[in-house]
Amino acid sequence: MNAIQTTDLTKRYGDVVALDGVSLSVEAGTTFGLLGTNGAGKSTLFRMLVGHLTPDSGNVTVGGRDVTDAGHELREAVGYVPEDAGFPPALTGREVLDYQARIRGVPRAERADRVAAALGTVGLDDAADRRVGGYSNGMNRRLALASALLARPTLLLLDEPTAGLDPLGVAEFHRILERLREEADLTVVITTHVLAEVEALCDDVAVLHQGNLRFSGAVDDLREMGESGDLEPAFRSLIADAEGREPRATPEVQR
Numbered sequence: 001m002n003a004i005q006t007t008d009l010t011k012r013y014g015d016v017v018a019l020d021g022v023s024l025s026v027e028a029g030t031t032f033g034l035l036g037t038n039g040a041g042k043s044t045l046f047r048m049l050v051g052h053l054t055p056d057s058g059n060v061t062v063g064g065r066d067v068t069d070a071g072h073e074l075r076e077a078v079g080y081v082p083e084d085a086g087f088p089p090a091l092t093g094r095e096v097l098d099y100q101a102r103i104r105g106v107p108r109a110e111r112a113d114r115v116a117a118a119l120g121t122v123g124l125d126d127a128a129d130r131r132v133g134g135y136s137n138g139m140n141r142r143l144a145l146a147s148a149l150l151a152r153p154t155l156l157l158l159d160e161p162t163a164g165l166d167p168l169g170v171a172e173f174h175r176i177l178e179r180l181r182e183e184a185d186l187t188v189v190i191t192t193h194v195l196a197e198v199e200a201l202c203d204d205v206a207v208l209h210q211g212n213l214r215f216s217g218a219v220d221d222l223r224e225m226g227e228s229g230d231l232e233p234a235f236r237s238l239i240a241d242a243e244g245r246e247p248r249a250t251p252e253v254q255r
């Protein structure tokens with residue numbers, strides 16, 4: 001079964017075509033990487049998956065239901081972790097999650113247990129009663145993940161979850177995602193610029209470039225497209241223009 005299906009999805013902002021006829025499927029239970037340079041359309045796609053934006057044309061289904069009709073049920077099924085969650089700095093981690101549990105409709109009697117479980121899953125038990133303003137970048141990202149897990153989603157969308165984290169923070173975040181994948185029946189989609197992240201976590205990958213879908217399939221199949229079986233040459237060839245020139249700014253292609 002497909003956790004996500006988009007069909008001929010198009011979104012414009014004025015003259016900018018952010019997504020141009022994108023048809024994509026994500027199989028349930030897999031970890032899927034959405035790879036692209038800046039401005040590729042990754043965040044726009046995520047915002048449509050959670051119903052924050054409506055398509056100009058085409059459609060999106062999550063768990064077989066059209067996102068534009070799904071409303072409240074969709075919000076419970078999808079855990080969205082934006083790049084910058086921006087929690088109130090004066091609240092503690094536990095207070096933030098308690099508030100989030102309330103607005104996500106977690107029944108009062110279950111709230112404290114769910115909050116404690118989410119804090120444990122992301123390794124923030126010891127920091128739970130400290131103010132979020134004193135959290136490191138990595139702790140903030142893990143708190144955002146905990147918040148998304150409160151409603152026990154079946155689909156988790158992570159927008160550049162490890163951007164700006166140091167190597168230890170990245171490794172810790174990856175460990176948490178791998179554990180979640182083993183323990184919960186979850187489909188995970190991450191956007192990233194980082195090929196090593198795709199290698200480490202993803203079964204399948206899509207390459208978006210300037211709103212166009214350039215590849216979608218198994219990470220192994222993408223790797224085989226490149227010289228020497230590496231992801232980087234394969235990715236670079238997909239984002240090059242007809243003359244083989246790459247976009248001027250691709251420093252985000254990190255290994």
Ligand SMILES: Nc1ncnc2c1ncn2[C@@H]1O[C@H](COP(=O)(O)OP(=O)(O)OP(=O)(O)O)[C@@H](O)[C@H]1O
Pocket residue numbers: 013016017018036037038039040041042043044045
């Ligand atoms: N609210 C908006 N108004 C106008 N243009 C926008 C808006 N949001 C995004 N865009 C444009 O749409 C295109 C796709 O943007 P989007 O943020 O979806 O890309 P992205 O792949 O997430 O990029 P990044 O990796 O930089 O976050 C870009 O050209 C961007 O400038």
